[in-house]
Amino acid sequence: MANTKHVKTEIASLTDKQSLNDEGVPVVIVRDESYTAQDCTDDLKDIAKAFPDRRITRDFYRQQGTCPEAAWTGHFGNFPEFLRQAGLEHTRQANKIRLQTARHASVDEMRKITMQRTGLDKVYARENNKRYKTMVAFSDLHDEECDPFYLRMLYDTLRDVQPDVVCMNGDIFDCPEFGKYSTDPREWDVVGRIQKGLDIVAAVRAACPEAQIDFIEGNHEARVVKHLVECSEPIKHLLSGMHDFDIRKLFGLDRYEVNYIANADLHTFTDAQTRKEMVKNHKFYWGCILAHHFPQGRSYGMPGFNGHHHQHIVWSEHNMSFGSYEWHQMGGGHVREAPYCDGTKWNNGYLIAMADAQNKSVCFDYCSVGDTHGIAAGKIYYREEDEFYPALKKELDARKDLR
Numbered sequence: 013m014a015n016t017k018h019v020k021t022e023i024a025s026l027t028d029k030q031s032l033n034d035e036g037v038p039v040v041i042v043r044d045e046s047y048t049a050q051d052c053t054d055d056l057k058d059i060a061k062a063f064p065d066r067r068i069t070r071d072f073y074r075q076q077g078t079c080p081e082a083a084w085t086g087h088f089g090n091f092p093e094f095l096r097q098a099g100l101e102h103t104r105q106a107n108k109i110r111l112q113t114a115r116h117a118s119v120d121e122m123r124k125i126t127m128q129r130t131g132l133d134k135v136y137a138r139e140n141n142k143r144y145k146t147m148v149a150f151s152d153l154h155d156e157e158c159d160p161f162y163l164r165m166l167y168d169t170l171r172d173v174q175p176d177v178v179c180m181n182g183d184i185f186d187c188p189e190f191g192k193y194s195t196d197p198r199e200w201d202v203v204g205r206i207q208k209g210l211d212i213v214a215a216v217r218a219a220c221p222e223a224q225i226d227f228i229e230g231n232h233e234a235r236v237v238k239h240l241v242e243c244s245e246p247i248k249h250l251l252s253g254m255h256d257f258d259i260r261k262l263f264g265l266d267r268y269e270v271n272y273i274a275n276a277d278l279h280t281f282t283d284a285q286t287r288k289e290m291v292k293n294h295k296f297y298w299g300c301i302l303a304h305h306f307p308q309g310r311s312y313g314m315p316g317f318n319g320h321h322h323q324h325i326v327w328s329e330h331n332m333s334f335g336s337y338e339w340h341q342m343g344g345g346h347v348r349e350a351p352y353c354d355g356t357k358w359n360n361g362y363l364i365a366m367a368d369a370q371n372k373s374v375c376f377d378y379c380s381v382g383d384t385h386g387i388a389a390g391k392i393y394y395r396e397e398d399e400f401y402p403a404l405k406k407e408l409d410a411r412k413d414l415r
């Protein structure tokens with residue numbers, strides 16, 4: 013729709029003057045002085061009003077506007093300045109202040125969310141006086157990318173061991189939509205992914221109705237929490253798909269009686285500050301086990317384990333406090349196709365721990381989940397045909413050949 017409010021019928025008077033183009037390069041322009049600066053900005057405002065959902069570009073104004081280019085360039089030099097003078101775009105300084113304000117406002121919101129996350133670490137504590145404590149720990153399942161054979165083994169171990177504590181050691185959820193791994197927005201499945209993570213938490217609770225379940229926040233969960241504040245498009249989608257929720261509902265904390273351990277302060281300004289804070293997400297058990305999502309946990313000098321690297325490594329350590337002890341870096345629990353996965357180099361597994369809370373000593377039993385078979389707590393498992401996924405086609409074919 014062309015705007016006709018400021019159409020001038022008289023012949024424009026033209027003068028040659030030098031000005032700057034949009035790139036800041038000096039050019040000689042033909043100036044049309046029959047339109048005042050006010051005429052031009054009024055016309056531009058009318059166009060903006062007539063097309064409220066449209067970003068007004070120079071080309072768009074050429075098609076829809078009334079004032080000739082020679083008029084507005086004469087007054088404003090270039091189109092961004094024309095927009096600014098019409099009050100349609102913030103001035104550079106105002107823009108800077110606006111961005112800083114938004115950043116601080118976001119941090120204020122993050123402070124609230126951080127407060128909401130803390131204090132959830134003991135809500136569903138289940139203490140006992142037993143000298144020997146048992147624990148099953150796992151991490152890096154990454155919701156939809158989780159290996160079905162891994163889950164079958166894990167649930168079976170949980171049912172058999174009935175540990176005092178189940179430690180979900182971070183990155184149970186993934187939500188790559190919020191991360192650095194580029195995901196085609198058309199393939200986003202935030203609700204499906206959160207639901208898959210919740211299904212896992214539900215199955216863990218069903219397998220161990222009496223256990224204390226602790227969920228240590230990994231970098232992927234923290235990322236989801238951060239996006240709650242920024243309310244990005246996928247989060248808006250999530251909000252519309254899961255009604256009336258907060259962090260406790262998002263991760264099923266109340267529904268499945270799960271403690272959430274999140275000591276990191278997420279109201280940070282830079283990624284480096286966030287990383288520094290994230291290593292605070294850990295928990296000590298019985299004075300002799302440290303559960304830590306990140307490998308930095310090993311430097312605390314006590315028995316324990318970390319996740320995050322999706323690769324099993326065990327260190328035999330010794331110090332005066334604990335004597336000889338082990339530190340385990342656990343494998344993950346995801347399929348090899350996972351976009352962040354380094355293919356065949358990474359491996360899957362989880363950990364059973366038994367602590368003597370009196371003598372402060374710990375025995376670990378690492379459970380390996382392989383491509384075709386696995387072993388956990390002395391039991392052997394074979395991958396069923398429907399548990400093979402595309403990356404294991406070769407292994408599946410070899411298995412068929414043996415029959």
Ligand SMILES: [Fe+2]
Pocket residue numbers: 152183320321322
């Ligand atoms: Fe991970």
Ligand SMILES: [Fe+2]
Pocket residue numbers: 182183230231232305319320321
């Ligand atoms: Fe991680």
